[in-house]
Amino acid sequence: MDNxxxxxxxxxxxxxxxxxxxxxxxxxxxxxxIANLKKQKLKIKEALRQV
Structure with a gap:
């Protein structure tokens, strides 16, 4: 992933x-x-870990 x-x-x-x-x-x-927003946040966090 790029910067x-x-x-x-x-x-x-x-x-x-x-x-x-x-x-x-x-x-x-x-x-x-709130639950949906937290799920979206978790998906983004997982994507960031793969960087």
Whole structure:
């Protein structure tokens, strides 16, 4: 993988972190949305490990 792709994955990972935090701070967080975001985050983390 090239550096640009790796950087893009890192940015997506950080973006998902922010979305998860924002959803958790809402008065009534959507558990299903949070679970889906965490799954996406895990897939990105696994892709980064293969770099």
């Amino acid at each position: 640009a792709h790796s950087s893009a994955l890192i940015a997506k990972h950080a973006g998902l972190d922010a979305r998860i935090a924002a959803e958790n701070n809402r008065p009534a967080p959507d558990g299903i949305l």
